[in-house]
Amino acid sequence: MLSxxxxxxxxxxxxxxxxxxxxxAMLLEGAFLHRFPERIDLAKEAETPDFLHVVISGAVELxxxxxxxxxxxxxxGPPNSFITAAVVLDLPNxxxxxxxxxxxxxxxxxxxxxxxxxxxxxxxARIATELATAYRYITKDLKNQKLRSSLERLANxxxxxxxxxxxxxxxxxxxxxxxxxxxxxxxxxxLSRGFATLAxxxxxxxxxxxxxxxxxxxxxxxxxxxxIDDPSS
Amino acid sequence: MLSxxxxxxxxxxxxxxxxxxxxxAMLLEGAFLHRFPERIDLAKEAETPDFLHVVISGAVELxxxxxxxxxxxxxxGPPNSFITAAVVLDLPNxxxxxxxxxxxxxxxxxxxxxxxxxxxxxxxARIATELATAYRYITKDLKNQKLRSSLERLANxxxxxxxxxxxxxxxxxxxxxxxxxxxxxxxxxxLSRGFATLAxxxxxxxxxxxxxxxxxxxxxxxxxxxxIDDPSS
DNA sequence: TCCAGAAGTTGATTTTTATCAAATCAATTC
DNA sequence: GAATTGATTTGATAAAAATCAACTTCTGGA
Numbered sequence: 001m002l003s004x005x006x007x008x009x010x011x012x013x014x015x016x017x018x019x020x021x022x023x024x025a026m027l028l029e030g031a032f033l034h035r036f037p038e039r040i041d042l043a044k045e046a047e048t049p050d051f052l053h054v055v056i057s058g059a060v061e062l063x064x065x066x067x068x069x070x071x072x073x074x075x076x077g078p079p080n081s082f083i084t085a086a087v088v089l090d091l092p093n094x095x096x097x098x099x100x101x102x103x104x105x106x107x108x109x110x111x112x113x114x115x116x117x118x119x120x121x122x123x124x125a126r127i128a129t130e131l132a133t134a135y136r137y138i139t140k141d142l143k144n145q146k147l148r149s150s151l152e153r154l155a156n157x158x159x160x161x162x163x164x165x166x167x168x169x170x171x172x173x174x175x176x177x178x179x180x181x182x183x184x185x186x187x188x189x190x191l192s193r194g195f196a197t198l199a200x201x202x203x204x205x206x207x208x209x210x211x212x213x214x215x216x217x218x219x220x221x222x223x224x225x226x227x228i229d230d231p232s233s
Numbered sequence: 234m235l236s237x238x239x240x241x242x243x244x245x246x247x248x249x250x251x252x253x254x255x256x257x258a259m260l261l262e263g264a265f266l267h268r269f270p271e272r273i274d275l276a277k278e279a280e281t282p283d284f285l286h287v288v289i290s291g292a293v294e295l296x297x298x299x300x301x302x303x304x305x306x307x308x309x310g311p312p313n314s315f316i317t318a319a320v321v322l323d324l325p326n327x328x329x330x331x332x333x334x335x336x337x338x339x340x341x342x343x344x345x346x347x348x349x350x351x352x353x354x355x356x357x358a359r360i361a362t363e364l365a366t367a368y369r370y371i372t373k374d375l376k377n378q379k380l381r382s383s384l385e386r387l388a389n390x391x392x393x394x395x396x397x398x399x400x401x402x403x404x405x406x407x408x409x410x411x412x413x414x415x416x417x418x419x420x421x422x423x424l425s426r427g428f429a430t431l432a433x434x435x436x437x438x439x440x441x442x443x444x445x446x447x448x449x450x451x452x453x454x455x456x457x458x459x460x461i462d463d464p465s466s
Numbered sequence: 467t468c469c470a471g472a473a474g475t476t477g478a479t480t481t482t483t484a485t486c487a488a489a490t491c492a493a494t495t496c
Numbered sequence: 497g498a499a500t501t502g503a504t505t506t507g508a509t510a511a512a513a514a515t516c517a518a519c520t521t522c523t524g525g526a
Contacts, residue, residue: 046460066380066458073375085365085372094372094460117358124357125350131364132318135371139318139327142306142375146418147299149512177474185379187514192475207474207522225299227279227327382482410504420484425505440492 006033010106014079015054018122027116030109036099043083043097051107054081058103062095072182084130087113100175140228150186154194155222160229162212169212239266243339247312248287251355260349263342269332276316276330284340287314291336295328305415317363320346333408373461383419387427388455393462395445402445
């Protein structure tokens, strides 16, 4: 269902690097490449997924429910895939996924993914790498949650974002503050109060634009730890 | 370094199922099979692992630090492996590991594991499965942390343990209460208070032995959710 | 431009969780 | 068996975080 051009584009994705052409062909056979507008749900908790989703552009929020509560687990962008674990194991999703920024998504049939996994070592290795990375990412998040107060989590989020965007001490929150609050494991009210507290450490808030006027003070508060905050380690 | 008998035993492990004999031979080439007493540290945060560890028997606690704080991420038993993600990616451990119950551990050279990953699709698929399972496990834990109060976490731990041990309404805490507290994300004092509160729901505590006298009341409190508490889903 | 509704903020209050200190209990050594 | 040490429990208090309510700001149409 992919055009020639789409096929070319898709086959260059990191997830296919080193794979045999037959594997790529099989995976792209029943694949779709779609653009989705904001708010669209791409996956739903408890449903068993039919496709592995790869984010080509845009952003997707992964969230989960319990009773009447909801929390954001993760926000992912390109070139990451999601609901990978559920696809590999053919089990129900533990999280729902919604588009948070208009996104282009490549959808690979789940059955083909499982087939490829057993036939092409390179593809299996890539999936293993993908899963290992996701595992480490969520491990860091769990450490973040269990070992830090909400103010520390916020301060570290800020420090990290700043670094990732070139340390120019101007950070923009790329989505609604409520989403950031949920991601950091706090209610929106406390995020506001958190920013108010950070004012004492030289942080100025103008809507979703944040200015860090005293980087050292912020770092002293945050005390970032590579084993929690370093995206590459 | 394995005896003939050890080799036979090791090669029957789930992690090798479906693998080519050469792969198994290569992995077991530089492998060790050791028994470790309690308290021994098998891996240390921030160190890059030389071996993939597979638990044959006993139990291992995975824990992590930040500043002067420590928390337990997970307690694992056979036939699970640990520090798998770090081995696959050749990156530093995010967690330390200590023996919590005398354990027999199979140690596979990290470099061989990475080599096998790219040469044997069956092995790569097994590692992917292993990682996917670990990922889902920790995802559930993160949901547990972010969506529940500490009393709810404790109640659900109890309900789940009871189910896993045959629903005979007698549960034994298999390690120190402090470890359980850390695993559930609370201080030991609050675990005590949690048990005191559960008395009102028919739970009796005698040391590490717990009795559930009103299973229905406990379930009503816990409100278990398969997407958080079901080990098989 | 104005308005409605949503998002975000602020204050007061409650609930949850941690901290600190002391007491109790349990296992282990001498 | 007494003494020591560490784990657990209990109580008092403090800190962190959530809730509820009121208010402000922002945003996207009519």
